[in-house]
Amino acid sequence: MAPSLPQTYTTLTLRARPKGSIVPGETFATNTTNTTPSPSTLSANQILYQALYLSLDPAMRGWLNDTRSYIKPVQIGEVMRGASVGVVLASKSSKLQTGDLVLTQSAGWAEYAVLDESACESVPDTGEGKRRSAIDALSVLGLTGLTAYFGILRVGEVKKGDFVVVSGAAGATGSVVGQIAKIKGATVVGIAGTDEKCRWLTEELGFDKALNYKAKDFAKQFREVTKPKLIDVYFDNVGGEILDLALSRAAPHARFVMCGGISQYNEAVQKGPKNYLMVVSMRIRMQGFIVFDYLKEYGAAREELAGWVKEGKLKRGETIVPGGLKEAEKALVGLYEGHNTGKLLVEVSELEDKAKL
Amino acid sequence: MAPSLPQTYTTLTLRARPKGSIVPGETFATNTTNTTPSPSTLSANQILYQALYLSLDPAMRGWLNDTRSYIKPVQIGEVMRGASVGVVLASKSSKLQTGDLVLTQSAGWAEYAVLDESACESVPDTGEGKRRSAIDALSVLGLTGLTAYFGILRVGEVKKGDFVVVSGAAGATGSVVGQIAKIKGATVVGIAGTDEKCRWLTEELGFDKALNYKAKDFAKQFREVTKPKLIDVYFDNVGGEILDLALSRAAPHARFVMCGGISQYNEAVQKGPKNYLMVVSMRIRMQGFIVFDYLKEYGAAREELAGWVKEGKLKRGETIVPGGLKEAEKALVGLYEGHNTGKLLVEVSELEDKAKL
Ligand SMILES: NC(=O)c1ccc[n+]([C@@H]2O[C@H](COP(=O)([O-])OP(=O)(O)OC[C@H]3O[C@@H](n4cnc5c(N)ncnc54)[C@H](OP(=O)(O)O)[C@@H]3O)[C@@H](O)[C@H]2O)c1
Ligand SMILES: NC(=O)c1ccc[n+]([C@@H]2O[C@H](COP(=O)([O-])OP(=O)(O)OC[C@H]3O[C@@H](n4cnc5c(N)ncnc54)[C@H](OP(=O)(O)O)[C@@H]3O)[C@@H](O)[C@H]2O)c1
Numbered sequence: 001m002a003p004s005l006p007q008t009y010t011t012l013t014l015r016a017r018p019k020g021s022i023v024p025g026e027t028f029a030t031n032t033t034n035t036t037p038s039p040s041t042l043s044a045n046q047i048l049y050q051a052l053y054l055s056l057d058p059a060m061r062g063w064l065n066d067t068r069s070y071i072k073p074v075q076i077g078e079v080m081r082g083a084s085v086g087v088v089l090a091s092k093s094s095k096l097q098t099g100d101l102v103l104t105q106s107a108g109w110a111e112y113a114v115l116d117e118s119a120c121e122s123v124p125d126t127g128e129g130k131r132r133s134a135i136d137a138l139s140v141l142g143l144t145g146l147t148a149y150f151g152i153l154r155v156g157e158v159k160k161g162d163f164v165v166v167s168g169a170a171g172a173t174g175s176v177v178g179q180i181a182k183i184k185g186a187t188v189v190g191i192a193g194t195d196e197k198c199r200w201l202t203e204e205l206g207f208d209k210a211l212n213y214k215a216k217d218f219a220k221q222f223r224e225v226t227k228p229k230l231i232d233v234y235f236d237n238v239g240g241e242i243l244d245l246a247l248s249r250a251a252p253h254a255r256f257v258m259c260g261g262i263s264q265y266n267e268a269v270q271k272g273p274k275n276y277l278m279v280v281s282m283r284i285r286m287q288g289f290i291v292f293d294y295l296k297e298y299g300a301a302r303e304e305l306a307g308w309v310k311e312g313k314l315k316r317g318e319t320i321v322p323g324g325l326k327e328a329e330k331a332l333v334g335l336y337e338g339h340n341t342g343k344l345l346v347e348v349s350e351l352e353d354k355a356k357l
Numbered sequence: 358m359a360p361s362l363p364q365t366y367t368t369l370t371l372r373a374r375p376k377g378s379i380v381p382g383e384t385f386a387t388n389t390t391n392t393t394p395s396p397s398t399l400s401a402n403q404i405l406y407q408a409l410y411l412s413l414d415p416a417m418r419g420w421l422n423d424t425r426s427y428i429k430p431v432q433i434g435e436v437m438r439g440a441s442v443g444v445v446l447a448s449k450s451s452k453l454q455t456g457d458l459v460l461t462q463s464a465g466w467a468e469y470a471v472l473d474e475s476a477c478e479s480v481p482d483t484g485e486g487k488r489r490s491a492i493d494a495l496s497v498l499g500l501t502g503l504t505a506y507f508g509i510l511r512v513g514e515v516k517k518g519d520f521v522v523v524s525g526a527a528g529a530t531g532s533v534v535g536q537i538a539k540i541k542g543a544t545v546v547g548i549a550g551t552d553e554k555c556r557w558l559t560e561e562l563g564f565d566k567a568l569n570y571k572a573k574d575f576a577k578q579f580r581e582v583t584k585p586k587l588i589d590v591y592f593d594n595v596g597g598e599i600l601d602l603a604l605s606r607a608a609p610h611a612r613f614v615m616c617g618g619i620s621q622y623n624e625a626v627q628k629g630p631k632n633y634l635m636v637v638s639m640r641i642r643m644q645g646f647i648v649f650d651y652l653k654e655y656g657a658a659r660e661e662l663a664g665w666v667k668e669g670k671l672k673r674g675e676t677i678v679p680g681g682l683k684e685a686e687k688a689l690v691g692l693y694e695g696h697n698t699g700k701l702l703v704e705v706s707e708l709e710d711k712a713k714l
Contacts, residue, residue, distance in 0.1 A: 062638075070609075070638045239634070252427075258636045272629025277596070279615045280645035281419075281426040287644075288637035 005036040005089070005112075010325050012109035014074045017064050021266040021336065024329045027064070028080060028109075037114045039090030047120065048090040049104065049113045051348040054325065055083040055138045056332050058237075061265040070290045080109035080328075083143060084348065085123060085134040093117035101130060103137045111325055111348060126306060131351045139343035140176060140309060140316045141302045147259060147291040148176035149301045153184075155289045156233045156257040160185030163229045165246055168237030169210060170197035170317075172343035173259060176305075177235045178207050179314050186233070189225055191242055193338040200341060205315050213242055223249065230254070238263045240271065247275035247284070256286040266336055317342025324348055362393040362446070362469075367682050369466040371431045374421050378623040378693065381686045384421070385437060385466075394471045396447030404477065405447040406461065406470045408705040411682065412440040412495045413689050415594075418622040427647045437466035437685075440500060441705065442480055442491040450474035458487060460494045468682055468705060483663060488708050496700035497533060497666060497673045498659045504616060504648040505533035506658045510541075512646045513590045513614040517542030520586045522603055525594030526567060527554035527674075529700035530616060533662075534592045535564050536671050543590070546582055548599055550695040557698060562672050570599055580606065587611070595620045597628065604632035604641070613643040623693055674699025681705055 015029040022028075039048050063074045063081055074081050084107050088100045095117050096102065106119035123137040139145060151173070152158050164181040168174040169190025178188045178201065190201040190210040198210035211221050222245045230251035236243055239261025246256070256279075264270040279286055294301070308314035319340035321331040325348045335344050372386040379385075396405050420431045420438055431438050441464055445457045452474050453459065463476035480494040496502060508530070509515050521538040525531040526547025535545045535558065547558040547567040555567035568578050579602045587608035593600055596618025603613070613636075621627040636643055651658070665671035676697035678688040682705045692701050 068605075070640075244629075248425075260637060261634050264634060270631050270634060272601075272631045272633045274627050274629045276629045276633070277618050277621060277627060278645075279643060280617060281647070283427075283645045283647055283650065285642065285644045286636060287642045288635075288640045290638070290640055293640065 005038065007036065008032050008034055009036045009111040011079050011111070012325065012328060013079050014064060014076055017066060017076070018061075018266075020268055022061065022064070022329070022333050024333060028329050030326060036112050042090060042092040042114060045093050045117045046091075047088045047093050047096050047102070047115055047117060049086045049102065049107055049115045049120075050089050051084045051086040051107055051111055051113075051325070052101075052134055052351055053085050053138055053320070054109065054328055054346040054348050055142060056328065056335050056344045056346060057082070057143070058260060058262045058265060058335060060332060061336070070292070081105070082108050082328075083138060084108075085137050086348075087351070096120060096122075101134055101137070103142075109325060109328055124302060124306065126309070134351065135318055135320070135343075135345065136306075136309075136316070138345055139172060139318050140314065141305055142343070143291055144172035144343055145176050145305050146294065146298055146301055148173045148180060149305060150291060150294045150297075151257045151259050151289060152177045152180050152233070152235060154294070155287050156181075156235060156255050158184050158186050158233050162186040162232040163226075163251070164188045164233045164235065165191065165226070165231050166235040166237070167191045167213075167242045167246070168260070168262060169201055169207065170194075170341050171237060172317075172340075174235070174237050175201070175205060175317055175342055176314065179205055179308075181233070181235075182206050182208075183308060183313055187229075191222075191238075197338075197341055200317070205317075219245060233257065235259060236261065239273070240264060243273045244275045247273055247278040250278055250282045250284055252282050254282060254284050256284055258286055258288040262336065319344050321346045362395065364393065365389050365391055366393045366468040368436050368468070369682065369685060370436050371421060371433055374423060374433070375418075375623075377625055379418065379421070379686070379690050381690060385686050387683060393469050399447060399449040399471060402450050402474045403448075404445045404450050404453050404459070404472055404474060406443045406459065406464055406472050406477075407446050408441045408443040408464055408468055408470075408682070409458075409491055409708055410442050410495055410677070411466065411685055411703040411705050412499060412501075413685065413692050413701045413703060414439070414500070415617060415619045415622060415692060417689060418693070427649070438462070439465050439685075440495060441465075442494050443705075444708070453477060453479075458491055458494070460499075466682060466685055481659060481663065483666070491708065492675055492677070492700075492702065493663075493666075493673070495702055496529060496675050497671065498662055499700070500648055501529035501700055502533050502662050503651065503655055503658055505530045505537060506662060507648060507651045507654075508614045508616050508646060509534045509537050509590070509592060511651070512644050513538075513592060513612050515541050515543050515590050519543040519589040520583075520608070521545045521590045521592065522548065522583070522588050523592045523594070524548045524570075524599045524603075525617070525619060526558055526564065527551075527698050528594060529674075529697075531592070531594050532558070532562060532674055532699055533671065536562055536665075538590070538592075539563050539565075540665060540670055544586075548579075548595075554695075554698055557674070562674075576602060590614065592616060593618065596630070597621060600630045601632045604630055604635040607635055607639045607641055609639050611639060611641050613641055615643055615645040619693065676701050678703045 101123035102120040107113035170192035201210040226249035240263035458480035459477040464470035527549035583606035597620035
């Protein structure tokens with residue numbers, strides 16, 4: 001049964017590399033394409049894809065810079081890169097059926113796309129309906145869940161009794177990091193940007209403590225909370241002042257898991273941690289990682305994460321921005337301003353309609 | 358046979374914690390003590406010690422700060438801490454004989470001291486006379502030689518084919534680091550502060566290349582030298598701009614051996630590496646260490662180092678400041694100004710006289 005498709009569809013492309021922060025209306029161009037890709041023009045092994053949820057990620061700011069990194073920059077005029085979950089509208093693939101949910105890194109900021117089956121991953125059924133499975137695939141079982149998993153377990157080598165501090169704790173990655181550390185028997189303090197987020201961390205997610213880094217006496221609170229025991233594992237999502245504080249309160253042989261530094265992403269000249277020489281005196285292992293390096297182990301990790309969710313040990317959190325793809329740019333800016341609790345997604349299209357296909 | 362001892366002797370004590378650089382005549386006080394410790398007042402297991410060579414170390418600046426570090430600060434009024442090699446003038450120890458050379462961390466900046474035998478290590482005979490053995494014990498077989506050894510082998514895990522860059526390369530630690538890396542089959546570039554030091558590194562020590570970081574186009578030279586191959590192992594003795602450059606030219610999964618940051622030791626507010634987020638994108642393992650952690654393995658390491666020296670694979674370099682203990686303060690300042698090539702020592706007293714004892 002052929003779906004009825006609209007005559008136009010939207011993509012967002014990179015217009016100008018920002019110097020500092022992303023400027024809505026300037027950094028990206030919104031394009032209306034007149035013909036939606038059509039089922040009849042698919043080649044062998046291709047599918048027609050419609051995006052449902054788009055993942056917004058702090059790293060996106062870095063992809064807009066023309067510098068050497070773990071991934072090549074998005075080019076001017078290119079559709080913005082991004083992970084999304086969508087539905088198969090038509091298929092010439094023997095592996096994918098119309099109506100299937102798929103996860104892809106290849107559609108980018110586009111409502112529709114023609115994709116090769118090799119660019120699609122299947123979305124695990126988490127047993128609570130299609131919508132929940134779609135969200136989980138970008139959230140707790142998505143790249144941020146996997147980042148948390150490999151970061152705290154492999155790089156941080158967290159173990160029972162460790163004293164763990166997580167920055168960006170109420171975000172997609174941080175919230176999962178802290179909960180995994182708790183599962184492994186650590187004591188966990190989270191750092192986040194509002195009192196409400198802090199309450200969510202302690203009351204809902206089971207963190208031992210949470211500190212609001214925007215509080216006036218935050219540095220004092222930080223020193224106090226690290227007085228009974230110095231930090232064994234610091235999981236860094238933000239950099240800046242919080243990283244410096246963590247360095248000053250690191251235990252000998254502490255592990256610093258370097259996941260990201262969102263406080264620096266929009267700075268034209270980034271600031272390094274002035275206390276970095278604690279790395280020498282405290283014999284810190286400060287180690288960076290990129291989740292892609294663990295690609296071969298995603299399957300096993302997702303199974304363990306899904307298991308923890310089922311057992312109620314791992315709570316999920318998402319902030320889903322409604323309104324379609326056109327909201328992506330503003331929503332992305334909001335990520336750097338802390339608008340989200342848990343994983344930030346844009347709802348590109350509602351699942352309900354597609355279920356009818 | 359009782360030695361004839363002078364009536365007075367000199368010690369240097371900490372007078373005032375410096376804010377920035379050490380100020381000769383202000384930071385330390387020179388004290389003349391009227392009675393030299395005497396052989397007759399020794400208790401059981403004690404020796405009377407006369408210092409011959411005093412080691413000067415960049416870390417000394419850090420010991421003058423009242424901050425948390427790997428070792429407790431030197432207190433105001435306390436004799437300045439430091440390693441030295443000296444001779445046993447009299448002994449009530451069954452392990453040490455008059456005339457023996459000993460290495461100690463306990464005499465500090467003092468011409469004479471009464472030491473417990475447990476505070477003394479014996480000085481290995483390197484087969485080229487007593488004077489050479491005394492110097493070796495503070496240099497290639499001393500803490501800087503050991504630091505180089507454990508740093509590049511254990512923390513850096515250097516292996517054949519690695520591209521290694523060493524900062525502070527013409528210093529005591531750096532010069533040994535580069536040579537060990539060569540022994541292990543790496544390609545080695547050293548960074549040092551004069552053209553003469555650079556020539557010493559390539560022509561005498563066998564470094565593949567050496568760059569003078571004071572050259573106007575140093576950053577350009579650095580980028581060029583790291584163009585054919587990005588950095589696998591960076592051994593950092595200095596921090597600052599050179600560390601930032603190294604970060605910008607790190608290969609994926611590079612190891613950064615964090616040994617010290619002499620460019621920052623005299624700064625009231627230290628500067629962190631602004632390119633530190635390369636740790637994330639290049640998955641760098643940036644790891645600090647303190648040589649003391651390998652205490653139990655010093656013996657085996659010294660044997661291997663001494664073996665390389667004998668085989669001619671490991672060349673030694675020292676700058677020995679004459680003039681006695683009173684020169685220590687000025688000489689220490691010179692260390693931060695690059696006056697030394699290889700290990701910086703102060704000759705406190707000449708060995709010849711002692712040989713008569
Ligand atoms: N290494 C990898 O493979 C990998 C993979 C995925 C993500 N990451 C990194 O992990 C980090 C978290 O990513 P995520 O996707 O989970 O995003 P997220 O944490 O869900 O969202 C970003 C959060 O960062 C906080 N934030 C923003 N600006 C800040 C500032 N100046 N100082 C402190 N906190 C600030 C905000 O919360 P507040 O209200 O608390 O400010 C915001 O909610 C990022 O650094 C990202 O680049 C790394
Ligand atoms: N982690 C440990 O256990 C351990 C143990 C021993 C030593 N260390 C560290 O290892 C490093 C080297 O110590 P060392 O005893 O072997 O001393 P060294 O290298 O023999 O002497 C210091 C050298 O540093 C260079 N330098 C001074 N200021 C500089 C600056 N602003 N920028 C760049 N280079 C500068 C000078 O040479 P130029 O002419 O090249 O400027 C000077 O000769 C130090 O950072 C020290 O703290 C660590």
